[in-house]
Amino acid sequence: MESNIILIALGAAVVGLVLGLVISKVREKSNASQLTKNAKREANSIISKAKSEGESTKKDKIFQAKERFLELKSEHEQVILSREKKMGDTEKRIRDKESQISSELSKYKKLSTDFESKIKDYDHRLEILNKRKEEVDKAHKGQILQLEVISGLSAEDAKHQLVESLKSEAKNDAMVFLQDTMEEAKLTAEQDAKKIIINTIQRIGTEEAVDNCVSVFNIESDDVKGRIIGREGRNIRAIEAATGVEIIVDDTPEAIILSCFDSVRREVARLSLHKLVTDGRIHPARIEEIVKKTQKQIEQEIIEVGKRTVIDLGIHGLHPELIKTVGRMKYRSSYGQNLLQHSREVAKLCGVMAAELGINPKLAKRAGLLHDIGKVPDAEADMETPHAILGMQWAEKYGENAEVCNAIGAHHDEIEMKSLMSPIVQVCDAISGARPGARRQVLDSYIQRLKDLEEIAFGFSGVQKAYAIQAGRELRVIVESEKVSDEKAGNLSFEISQKIQTDMTYPGQVKVTVIRETRAVNIAK
Known part of the structure; x- marks a missing residue:
């Protein structure tokens, strides 16, 4: 009985378990169906939303495509x-x-x-x-x-006689032309000879002018002369050997003369003597040391002078060797005129004249500065070549402009002028050299012309004072009022001008002004 009850209980438990399982499965199935329905609803909503968005995107793309089509069509x-x-x-x-x-x-x-x-x-x-x-x-x-x-006569004989007559006539014409040419050459030979000789002297180095060959070294007292000479003259011989300058010690008080045509050597000797005298130690070893240092100093100074010159003139891109040559111009002269100052003046004149003519002024300055570089030859230069040709060869060697090279070579008519730059340089060179007082020969003739003008005025009666002014272009004559009347003053001015015109040769014109003054002076006490 108890076993039956147990079996019944077990059967009921199994049935309950089965029912629980069935119920749980049913619930799970219902939950799954619910989830499936929810998922389908969400999927349907997403699909409908995507369809609506796709339609709108499709419409937009179609609209854009139509617009693009219209644009391309237009x-x-x-x-x-x-x-x-x-x-x-x-x-x-x-x-x-x-x-x-x-x-x-x-x-x-x-x-x-x-x-x-x-x-x-x-x-x-x-x-x-x-x-x-x-x-x-x-x-x-x-x-x-x-x-x-x-x-x-036959035709051949007549032709022969005609040819002979023409030959004799041509020979006579040639003799006349030759005679005229010889007479003209005689008139200009002396002037051309002086020019050639002076140019040769300046370039070769003959001791021609004292101003070009001598420098004076001033000393404080004559006792220094003995120290410079040294024992048995060893110091002065050492200085001369080291510098190549002749030192003249004479009776001139407080001065020693340095003689040498090379201005650079003279400057080296002068500066070396100044350093030696200032230092006080004067002996051969010290002399050699000071001279070497001074030579280096002068070389550096030459380069600095060249650089400063091209900078002042606004010239750029000049070769270093040409800059050095420009610096060496400081120690050279041409007819007594400093070559560097002459070249600077020519460069400035060329720049002004080129600007007035509408030509490149910088190129003209360059040609004006370099036109006389052939006058500063180095040891390897050919002294027989004219300085204009030598300067042109150097400019070509260091890559200068063709117009600049032609202007350098043609400024003394050695070669043909190929551009307007060449006559500008030639004219400016003449202007700088012909300026009163610039060169020694011009200065002498200028002073003599002023004296001649004043002497002509003093040759007339009643002249009290005479002054030649404005570089000889005007003569002012002061007369005595007691001896010369107003009417006579006008006649005197005319007579003096006619006398000048007859007796003198001068450039341009001379204005003669006669001044007659009457003064009445009284003193109130």
Whole structure:
């Protein structure tokens, strides 16, 4: 009984368990179906939303595509219109050309017709001309035969006599021309000879002028002379050997003379002596040391002078060797005129003149500065070559402009001038050299001309004072009022001007001013 109850209980438990399982499965199935329904609803909503968004995107893309199509269509239409316009213009030009060609062709046909008629006319005239030429030749031969019979000479003999007469006449003309040329050469030979000699002296180094060959070294007392000379003259010999300068110690008080044509050597000797005297230690070893240092100092100073010069003139890109040559101009002279100052002045004049003429002023300055570099030769320079040609060769060697090289070589007419720069440099060189007081020869003649002007004025009675002013372009004469009246003053001015015009040779004109002054002076007490 108890076992039956147990079995019943077990059966009920199993049934309950099965029912629980069935119920749980049913619940899970219902939950799963619910989840499936929810998922389907969400999927349907997403799909509907995607469809709506797709439709809107599709509409937008279609709209954009239509807009782009319209734009491309309008652009294509514009291109087609422009092409059609071009084609129309081209067709119009072609039609114009065709009409022009047809008109030209008609003209050409007309000209060809005229030309053919002219050719026929020319052939006809040529035929007539040939016939007439034959007739003239026959007549000429007949006249020659008649002349030979009349003169008793053949044509060859007559030709020979004519040639001989022409030869003698040409010989006489040549002798006259040669005589005139010789007389002109005699008149200018002395002037040209002086120019050539002075130029040669300046370049070769002969001791010509004291101003160019001598420097004076001042000392505080004559006791220093003995220290410079040294024991048995060893110090002075050491200085002369080291510098190449002759040192003259004479009776001149507180001064020693340094003699050498090379200005650089003289400057080295002067500075070396100054350092030695200032230092007080004067012996051969010290002299050699000081001279070497001074030489380096002078070389550096030459470079600095060249650089400063080109900077002041606004010249750029000059070769270092040419800059050094410009610096060396400081220690050279031309007819007593410092070469560097002369070249700077020529450069400035060239710049001004070139600017007035509308030419590159910087290039003109460059040519003016370098025009006399041939006067500063180095050890390897050919002394027989004119300085203008030598300077042109150096400028070409260091890559200067062709116009600058031609201006350097042509400023003394050694070569042909190829640009307007060359006569500008030549004229400015002459202006700088001819300025009163610039060069020794010009200064002497200038002073003499002023004296001659004043002496002419003093040659007339009643003249109290005479002054030549404005570089000899004006003569002011002060007369005594008691001896010369106002009317006579005017006559005196005329007479003096006529006397100057007759007796003197001068450039330009001279203004003569006669001043007559009357003063009445009283003193109140």
